[in-house]
Amino acid sequence: MKIENIVRKSVLSQPVYQAGKPIEYVAREFGLDPDGILKMASNENPMGPCTKAIEAVSKSLDNLNYYPDGGCYELGRKISKKMGLKPTQLVFGNGSNEVIELVAHALLNETDNAVMGAQSFIVYKLSTLLMGAEAREVPMPGLRYDLQQMLDAVDEKTKIVFLANPNNPTGTVLSQKEVFDFVRALPEHVVFCYDEAYSDFQDEPVDIRGLIAEGRNVIGLKTFSKIYGLAGLRAGYGYCSEELAGYINRVREPFNMNTLAQIAAMAALDDDEFYEKSKAMNKQGRAQIEKRFNELGLEYISEGGNFIMVKVKDALKKFDALQRVGVIVRPNVGYGLPDWLRITIGTPGQNERFLAEFAKLL
Numbered sequence: 176m177k178i179e180n181i182v183r184k185s186v187l188s189q190p191v192y193q194a195g196k197p198i199e200y201v202a203r204e205f206g207l208d209p210d211g212i213l214k215m216a217s218n219e220n221p222m223g224p225c226t227k228a229i230e231a232v233s234k235s236l237d238n239l240n241y242y243p244d245g246g247c248y249e250l251g252r253k254i255s256k257k258m259g260l261k262p263t264q265l266v267f268g269n270g271s272n273e274v275i276e277l278v279a280h281a282l283l284n285e286t287d288n289a290v291m292g293a294q295s296f297i298v299y300k301l302s303t304l305l306m307g308a309e310a311r312e313v314p315m316p317g318l319r320y321d322l323q324q325m326l327d328a329v330d331e332k333t334k335i336v337f338l339a340n341p342n343n344p345t346g347t348v349l350s351q352k353e354v355f356d357f358v359r360a361l362p363e364h365v366v367f368c369y370d371e372a373y374s375d376f377q378d379e380p381v382d383i384r385g386l387i388a389e390g391r392n393v394i395g396l397k398t399f400s401k402i403y404g405l406a407g408l409r410a411g412y413g414y415c416s417e418e419l420a421g422y423i424n425r426v427r428e429p430f431n432m433n434t435l436a437q438i439a440a441m442a443a444l445d446d447d448e449f450y451e452k453s454k455a456m457n458k459q460g461r462a463q464i465e466k467r468f469n470e471l472g473l474e475y476i477s478e479g480g481n482f483i484m485v486k487v488k489d490a491l492k493k494f495d496a497l498q499r500v501g502v503i504v505r506p507n508v509g510y511g512l513p514d515w516l517r518i519t520i521g522t523p524g525q526n527e528r529f530l531a532e533f534a535k536l537l
């Protein structure tokens with residue numbers, strides 16, 4: 176029997192996630208020294224990993240023969256205190272990517288659908304399709320969420336509405352009022368999955384705890400990958416009602432968040448200095464890149480997150496030319512945006528190098 180006749184139907188047509196190119200790949204492909212390569216493609220933290228997290232992790236290597244705490248007891252207590260939630264309202268994940276998938280697993284039947292923006296995080300679509308459910312991609316005119324169109328796309332078979340704010344890859348931002356009005360207009364049978372991966376970079380991030388408190392079906396997602404620079408460890412979580420968290424935790428693999436990720440996340444939550452530095456560097460870098468883009472007369476979107484979208488002709492060619500000089504950025508062809516590049520904001524020196532190489536191509 177051919178394997179294709181054995182695997183689940185939804186797997187046969189499942190698209191493959193296109194990640195930002197790792198430094199080593201580009202080094203091999205173009206014969207470059209990996210140490211000289213600058214990656215501004217995956218919204219990673221240019222300052223490196225959170226200082227306190229590295230210290231805590233390096234002291235904890237001796238206990239790796241033990242399984243992790245599957246319930247993330249200490250980390251859960253710490254987050255619940257900080258957030259004013261109960262530990263039973265939390266769902267931990269191997270990155271918040273996993274929590275997205277867990278939400279889909281817990282909620283979607285094959286006859287259901289999930290609503291999302293056409294240019295929002297691709298994992299919403301992948302997780303939906305993996306469950307054999309329908310991914311309803313709502314157009315985003317001007318690369319912004321069209322909340323009315325999203326409401327219109329919701330029907331009796333809709334289980335989840337996914338939304339990232341700031342959005343990835345477009346970087347566009349919605350206000351607290353826009354988000355609250357939208358959620359309050361959703362029917363009761365829909366769970367609103369609100370992805371806050373980049374909210375830490377906002378001066379006044381939307382706070383959805385009020386929606387949970389008023390009994391709305393809402394789950395917020397947070398990650399340690401971006402502001403704390405811990406993408407390689409994989410640590411994220413969701414927060415929602417106890418009832419919803421209870422069901423999502425049923426489909427969670429017991430030891431999904433590894434020991435070092437838990438330890439690093441706990442230490443990171445105490446590292447206010449790193450957090451503030453990351454935020455400040457991002458702000459400074461945004462201004463630096465915007466200034467040069469303005470001088471070059473480029474169209475760009477720079478509202479939120481730790482990245483900027485810039486419109487250029489032949490974006491793929493420019494992406495390729497940048498790789499050849501050791502600078503990796505992110506094309507958006509997969510999102511139906513062939514004229515846009517997404518640039519992760521770096522350190523001042525990194526931004527300068529990118530801008531110099533980029534300007535040569537225009």
Ligand SMILES: *Cc1c(COP(=O)(O)O)cnc(C)c1O
Pocket residue numbers: 218269270271272273296339342343370372397398399400401406409410411
């Ligand atoms: C980076 C990112 C995440 C977080 O991913 P992790 O799995 O926690 O590393 C989630 N959502 C969006 C939109 C992101 O860009």
